[in-house]
Amino acid sequence: MTTAFSRLIRDVPDFPRPGILFKDITPVLADASGFAEAISAMAEPWRHAGVERVAGIEARGFILGAALARELDAGFVPIRKPGKLPAETFAADYGLEYGSDRLEIHTDAFQPGSRVLVVDDVLATGGTLVAALGLVERLQAQVVGAAVLIELTALQGRARWTAAAPLRATLRY
Numbered sequence: 043m044t045t046a047f048s049r050l051i052r053d054v055p056d057f058p059r060p061g062i063l064f065k066d067i068t069p070v071l072a073d074a075s076g077f078a079e080a081i082s083a084m085a086e087p088w089r090h091a092g093v094e095r096v097a098g099i100e101a102r103g104f105i106l107g108a109a110l111a112r113e114l115d116a117g118f119v120p121i122r123k124p125g126k127l128p129a130e131t132f133a134a135d136y137g138l139e140y141g142s143d144r145l146e147i148h149t150d151a152f153q154p155g156s157r158v159l160v161v162d163d164v165l166a167t168g169g170t171l172v173a174a175l176g177l178v179e180r181l182q183a184q185v186v187g188a189a190v191l192i193e194l195t196a197l198q199g200r201a202r203w204t205a206a207a208p209l210r211a212t213l214r215y
């Protein structure tokens with residue numbers, strides 16, 4: 043899909059390490075109409091999905107996820123890097139395209155059965171999104187699906203998304 047805002051995504055070679063072509067969305071965020079168009083395009087498939095909570099993954103997933111939550115009239119739940127959430131947490135370790143990390147969620151973030159959309163900016167190897175999915179499922183929420191702005195298809199992250207609910211990407215490279 044080609045959209046006007048996609049021209050604002052900047053390719054940065056060799057960041058954060060040699061051999062990685064980094065998709066930089068900061069120019070999209072800085073452009074009022076580009077940001078609005080990106081959020082509207084991400085929201086479109088979910089407008090009638092009954093999303094009650096958006097779970098956004100730190101850090102870029104917070105920016106898109108919070109805007110998407112407002113667009114979908116849903117609440118927002120942060121899935122954070124280690125040691126940032128103040129109350130009791132569940133944690134999941136994972137690998138990503140350029141390293142490894144840990145994600146945490148508050149154990150009382152959702153009511154069982156809450157309809158949750160998981161949101162991030164980029165799907166690369168899928169490690170991050172699958173770790174987030176595991177945390178949401180551990181809380182017995184109902185995963186409505188996952189929304190990413192960008193899917194890097196060569197890294198085959200989609201193959202690791204085992205949930206029955208759909209994973210939708212706005213742009214694919």
Ligand SMILES: O=P(O)(O)OC[C@H]1O[C@H](OP(=O)(O)OP(=O)(O)O)[C@H](O)[C@@H]1O
Binds near residue numbers: 170
């Ligand atoms: O599909 P994967 O291989 O797991 O990679 C995708 C993840 O990589 C980036 O996160 P990063 O940890 O760099 O976080 P940031 O948003 O804090 O920059 C990106 O925001 C995704 O969360």
Ligand SMILES: Nc1ncnc2[nH]cnc12
Binds near residue numbers: 065
């Ligand atoms: N190539 C990439 N560009 C931006 N974010 C990423 N997260 C994982 N891989 C990435």
